[in-house]
Amino acid sequence: MNSTLYLISCAVLSIAVLIGISLMSRVKTAVAGNLISAVSLLLGISVTLVYNDILSAWSIFAFMLMGLLVGAALAARVKMIQMPQLVALLNGLGGFASALVGILTLLGIGVLTYNYPVFMNVTSVLAIIVGLVTLTGSLIAAGKLHHLLPQKPVKWKNHTFLLTTSLAVLGGITLFTGFAGETLSTESTVIILIISILISSFFGIAFAVRVGGADMPITISLLNSLSGVAGAIAGMAVNDLLLVSVGGIVGASGLLLTRVMCRAMNRGLKEILTGKTSTTSPHQPVHAPYLDTEEEVPLDPILTEGQESSVNEPTEPKPVRPSHEEVLTTAKSVIIVPGYGMALAQAQHLVQQLANKLEEKGAEVKFAIHPVAGRMPGHMNVLLAEADVPYEKLFEMDAVNDDFAQTDLVVVIGANDVINPAARDAKDTPIYGMPVLNVDHAKEIIICNYDLNPGYSGVENPLYKQDEKVHLLLGDAKDSLSSLLEVLFHYTTR
Amino acid sequence: MHPIILLLVFVAATVVGYLIIKNVPPLLHTPLMSGMNALSGITLLGALTVVGITYIAAKQGELLLGQLLGGIAVIAATINIVGGFGVTHRMLKMFDKKKKRSNHE
Numbered sequence: 001m002n003s004t005l006y007l008i009s010c011a012v013l014s015i016a017v018l019i020g021i022s023l024m025s026r027v028k029t030a031v032a033g034n035l036i037s038a039v040s041l042l043l044g045i046s047v048t049l050v051y052n053d054i055l056s057a058w059s060i061f062a063f064m065l066m067g068l069l070v071g072a073a074l075a076a077r078v079k080m081i082q083m084p085q086l087v088a089l090l091n092g093l094g095g096f097a098s099a100l101v102g103i104l105t106l107l108g109i110g111v112l113t114y115n116y117p118v119f120m121n122v123t124s125v126l127a128i129i130v131g132l133v134t135l136t137g138s139l140i141a142a143g144k145l146h147h148l149l150p151q152k153p154v155k156w157k158n159h160t161f162l163l164t165t166s167l168a169v170l171g172g173i174t175l176f177t178g179f180a181g182e183t184l185s186t187e188s189t190v191i192i193l194i195i196s197i198l199i200s201s202f203f204g205i206a207f208a209v210r211v212g213g214a215d216m217p218i219t220i221s222l223l224n225s226l227s228g229v230a231g232a233i234a235g236m237a238v239n240d241l242l243l244v245s246v247g248g249i250v251g252a253s254g255l256l257l258t259r260v261m262c263r264a265m266n267r268g269l270k271e272i273l274t275g276k277t278s279t280t281s282p283h284q285p286v287h288a289p290y291l292d293t294e295e296e297v298p299l300d301p302i303l304t305e306g307q308e309s310s311v312n313e314p315t316e317p318k319p320v321r322p323s324h325e326e327v328l329t330t331a332k333s334v335i336i337v338p339g340y341g342m343a344l345a346q347a348q349h350l351v352q353q354l355a356n357k358l359e360e361k362g363a364e365v366k367f368a369i370h371p372v373a374g375r376m377p378g379h380m381n382v383l384l385a386e387a388d389v390p391y392e393k394l395f396e397m398d399a400v401n402d403d404f405a406q407t408d409l410v411v412v413i414g415a416n417d418v419i420n421p422a423a424r425d426a427k428d429t430p431i432y433g434m435p436v437l438n439v440d441h442a443k444e445i446i447i448c449n450y451d452l453n454p455g456y457s458g459v460e461n462p463l464y465k466q467d468e469k470v471h472l473l474l475g476d477a478k479d480s481l482s483s484l485l486e487v488l489f490h491y492t493t494r
Numbered sequence: 495m496h497p498i499i500l501l502l503v504f505v506a507a508t509v510v511g512y513l514i515i516k517n518v519p520p521l522l523h524t525p526l527m528s529g530m531n532a533l534s535g536i537t538l539l540g541a542l543t544v545v546g547i548t549y550i551a552a553k554q555g556e557l558l559l560g561q562l563l564g565g566i567a568v569i570a571a572t573i574n575i576v577g578g579f580g581v582t583h584r585m586l587k588m589f590d591k592k593k594k595r596s597n598h599e
Contacts, residue, residue: 014507017533018510018511018514021511021514021515021518021526021529021530022514022517024518024522024525024526024529025514025517025518025519025522027521027522027586027589027590028590030522030525030586030589030590031583031586031587031590033529034525034529034579034582034583034586035583037529037532037533037579038532038575038579038583041532041533041535041536041575041579044536044539045538045539045542048539048542048543049542049546052542052543052546052547053550054542054543054545054546054547054549054550056549056550057545057546057549057550059545059549059561059565060542060545060546060549060568063545063564063565063568063569063572064538064542064568064569064572066569066572067568067569067570067571067572067573067575067576068572068576070569070572070573070576070577071572071573071574071575071576071577071578071580072576072577072580074573074576074577074580074581075576075577075578075579075580075581075583075584076580076584078581080585080588083524083528083581083585086528086577086581087524087527087528087531087581090528090531090532090535090573090574090577090578091531091534091574093535093570093571093573093574094531094534094535094537094570094571094574095534096566096567096570097535097537097538097540097541097566097567097568097570097571097574098537098540100541100563100564100566100567100570101537101540101541101544101564101567103563104544104559104560104563104564104567105540105544107556107559109544109548109552109556109559109560109563109564110543110544110545110546110547110548110552110556110560110564111544111547112547116496116497119497220527221527224527224530224531224534227531227534228530228533228534230534230537231534231535231536231537231540232504232507234537234540235500235537235539235540236497236500236501236504237540238540238543238544239495239500240539240540240543241495241500241503242536242539243536243537243539243540244500244503244504244507245503245504245506245507246507246533246536247504247507247534247536247537248503248504248505248506248507248508248511249507249508249510249511249515249530249533250511250530250531250533250534250536251508251511252507252508252509252511252512252515253511253512253515253526253527253530254527254530255512256512256515256516257523257526257527260520260523369520369521371520376523376524376527377520377523377524377526377527378520378521378522378523378524378525378526378527379524381520381521381522381523381524381589382524382525382585382588385585385588385589386588391521391589394521396519396520396521
């Protein structure tokens with residue numbers, strides 16, 4: 001294959017990948033988009049094999065077969081509930097492969113003669129660094145998500161200092177490689193390798209242990225971005241155009257998701273990476289200032305007035321508090337708010353049954369999805385899709401937030417920080433300013449949470465203390481949902 | 495290929511990718527991420543080249559190292575690709591199947 005043909009195939013395949021991705025913006029075309037990307041990658045492999053004239057190396061196929069078997073088994077067996085950790089793990093593997101390519105290229109193994117040795121050396125070192133940070137960071141993240149490691153952020157002594165220092169060392173070693181000349185001596189190669197491998201592995205661990213629970217979506221997106229960047233840099237090192245372009249695309253997507261996540265939590269990326277995690281102190285719940293004064297959330301009176309005038313169901317006479325059974329059976333409009341607790345309890349199927357039952361008896365049911373609910377971008381959507389909830393019923397925060405005020409009933413399943421009204425006005429808490437779902441604007445609220453402990457942020461939720469319209473069903477979400485379903489069942493058969 | 499060209503390609507791909515991915519709704523963010531994840535396994539191309547070239551041209555020690563490390567890289571990247579596309583496909587099917595069902599109802 002001559003190089004013009006090779007260039008053309010690279011360009012075509014890059015465009016094909018982009019088309020595949022753009023098809024992923026709609027549910028109907030997304031499956032096709034994914035297949036197009038996969039086929040492009042397969043073609044890319046063939047082109048590379050032919051262009052480099054390495055078809056005769058049988059070991060390649062043996063290795064690929066091994067990877068294929070493991071990958072296929074993983075893809076077929078993984079439960080939707082384990083998706084965050086699988087994504088993290090696969091990310092790590094990609095970064096690891098890029099790092100290995102960097103190491104081999106730096107050693108001069110398996111490279112064709114190249115006119116720009118300094119560029120090659122520097123990019124090799126960078127590929128090692130970014131690749132290994134991705135690997136160790138992803139492994140820690142996957143361990144946390146799989147509950148092999150403690151969920152809480154771990155903070156070492158001088159954590160920030162250690163991170164900054166290792167970053168400086170890594171920068172230094174890259175510069176050193178750049179100025180070490182065209183051919184590296186054996187000693188300097190060994191030194192560069194050892195330092196970059198050790199320090200970057202350490203850096204990945206150090207930055208990932210400090211991130212916990214609710215900050216995971218951001219970390220995962222960031223690692224996703226890094227794995228792409230690692231691939232692109234490795235592509236520069238081995239002079240592979242397709243690798244560079246596709247790596248760049250992946251890097252961009254990860255970066256975009258990271259920004260989306262950060263915006264949804266109202267926090268800068270820097271805050272999360274520099275250790276200002278959303279938890280202030282894991283064990284001491286932060287009190288929202290107005291909680292101690294026993295005052296109701298100021299919004300309530302105004303809202304109840306507004307609701308009475310609204311055309312919805314006639315409200316129950318106020319003196320007697322309606323039971324949650326009554327509330328559930330009389331509601332005409334319901335919004336369900338799932339959170340990480342639903343994922344933990346694997347309650348998505350019961351949630352779907354609840355929605356069905358409610359619809360059967362004539363209620364309008366919507367789902368409100370907070371962008372950072374769960375442990376990765378879009379986590380709740382995937383779980384609900386698994387449970388056969390039509391995606392038309394899943395609403396993003398901005399699309400649904402104004403509807404809460406006209407809603408008879410909100411059912412919260414295992415969500416806490418994302419519905420915490422304290423985020424609006426409790427200035428000194430870590431969640432202050434984070435956009436939250438306006439659950440407290442609804443007429444009645446049923447909360448199916450495991451307990452009344454504050455969410456990941458450590459900020460107490462004033463909703464729990466509000467008897468006015470909040471019905472708490474504590475315990476396993478599955479049990480709470482079963483009891484709700486039972487109520488509805490008796491109601492319909494009555 | 496000249497380094498400048500490689501860097502330019504990188505920047506161009508990043509910008510174009512960013513613009514296209516912006517259109518993906520939050521609903522599909524997980525499949526998007528796992529799909530991108532699979533694509534990041536494209537580093538397989540680099541690993542393949544290394545393994546192939548050492549297999550064909552390298553001497554004893556380099557051959558062993560190239561096959562060993564390169565082989566691990568190929569395996570890791572292939573797992574990344576196959577696993578990534580596989581789960582993405584599974585997830586997207588879940589979204590799509592609902593579409594059909596709700597139309598039937």
